[in-house]
Amino acid sequence: MITMKQIAAETGVSVSTVSLVMNNRDQGRVKPETSRAIRRTAERLGYRPNPMARSLRTSRTGMLGFISEEVATTPYAGAIIKGAQDAASSLGYVLLTVSTDGSDRESDQIQALNRYGVDGFLYAKMYDQMVDLPAPLRSRPSVVVNAQEARNRCPSIAPDEFLIGYDATRHLIDSGCRRIAYLGTTQDLPAQTDRRRGYQAALLEAGLPDDPGLVCNVGFNQEALDAVNALMDRTSPDGFFCFNDSRSFYIYQAAAARHLSIGRDISLVGVDNHQVMAETTAPRLTTVELPHYEMGYWAARKLMDLIGDSDAATLPWPETLAPLPPIDAEEPVRIHCQLIAKDSTRADR
Structure with a gap:
């Protein structure tokens, strides 16, 4: 453990001076350049305060x-x-x-x-x-x-949920997508509301329509996959922003069934950077990391x-x-x- 005595020896000052600086009692008592040198030395040596001494001094x-x-x-x-x-x-x-x-x-x-x-x-x-x-x-x-x-x-x-939706949708727009679907959740969550607002804002900024027919809120399992299949057959999106990475898996399944290539025919962005999805999807999923x-x-x-x-x-x-x-x-x-x-x-x- 690095001590104040070691910091003092390294910096060429007294232990009491180091103590004043490390306890933030140096203002008006230690020259600013000396205080800066002591703090740099403490950081370089990896000094950590003694918790017992701190407790006695602060009553914490x-x-x-x-x-x-x-x-x-x-x-x-x-x-x-x-x-x-x-x-x-x-x-x-x-x-x-x-x-x-x-x-x-x-x-x-x-x-x-x-x-x-x-x-x-x-x-x-x-x-x-x-x-x-x-x-x-x-x-x-x-x-x-x-x-x-x-x-x-x-x-x-x-997390800034609005900017998650905005950035994801903006990225899809920049990749050339013009019919961007939002695959949301059926849960009533602040994240759902704000991510969709960000999605809508990015569409509006780009002059693209906010088409309710391109919004699909799903739960999980077969019911969710059925909803995604129906959405793709009905509206033929060229891009998807998914509420989270796990929902993006339904897009991979539906695209494969139609012989569509993710990253070429359909662009896709998720949210989470979930480790399992990151290691199993091909092509690898573009995502917003929480x-x-x-x-x-x-x-x-x-x-x-x-x-x-x-x-x-x-x-x-x-x-x-x-x-x-x-x-x-x-x-x-x-x-x-x-x-x-x-x-x-x-x-x-």
């Missing part, structure tokens, strides 16, 4: 509580936890993770985390939705992850800022696929997701 435990219904047990969204852990450990915090399966269990888990003395809570959901922050969390520092708090009682971060890691990282940094850790706002952000919003971004915070061009649209081949 250095523990953050992570609560979710399914995220903690689902590999698909596990990157949320990875992002939160990376952010927490960068400032010497520990993430305590619990997975709930209902309101009663959720209340029990919150009480358990409170008994451990966590400094604040991350409240995560499997998909973007409106949520009511549980009553026990409303008086504690809390951040909602991958959802929006219904009354904006705390900060939240989620920023699970980024949401977890930002939320943990925001939470540490809420509980009064001054370091949370000053540390540099890591390089990520989706740009991370500033810590003081206007709330509710939305992340602009990145489209990953592969082979399923003509522009990608």
Whole structure:
């Protein structure tokens, strides 16, 4: 473990000077160029604050509580936890993770985390939705992850669903498509509403009609495949924007049955960058990646800022696929997701 004494020796200053800088008490007491040199040295050596010393100094435990219904047990969204852990450990915090399966269990888990003395809570959901922050969390520092708090009682971060729909449709337009279908979900979700609005906005901008006949909301299995087959026979789309990657599989099936080539005869964009779909589809599916890691990282940094850790706002952000919003971004915070061009649209081949 790198110590302040090592940083002092490397920088050529006293340990007390390093302590002032690393505890953010250097303003007016240490020359700015000296403070910058100490921080650069600390970062280069990989210095991490001592959590026990931090706890004694700040009256905080250095523990953050992570609560979710399914995220903690689902590999698909596990990157949320990875992002939160990376952010927490960068400032010497520990993430305590619990997975709930209902309101009663959720209340029990919150009480358990409170008994451990966590400094604040991350409240995560499997998909973007409106949520009511549980009553026990409303008086504690809390951040909602991958959802929006219904009354904006705390900060939240989620994907920018409108731009997902806009960017996906714009990419199809740029690949030469003019009859673009939207394959949505039958679930009443904010993501469904906003992604379709983005789809409509891109069509309008390009001077293309927003044809209700090209919109098809489906569930799963044979019923969904039947609906896609009927849509293709009725309207002959040359491009598809799918609500998620799993629904795009019906397009692959329907195209194969008609001897149509994905990426040549039909262009296709999904959402998720789902690992299974990414590894099994041919040609590879162009998709918009949901920023699970980024949401977890930002939320943990925001939470540490809420509980009064001054370091949370000053540390540099890591390089990520989706740009991370500033810590003081206007709330509710939305992340602009990145489209990953592969082979399923003509522009990608």
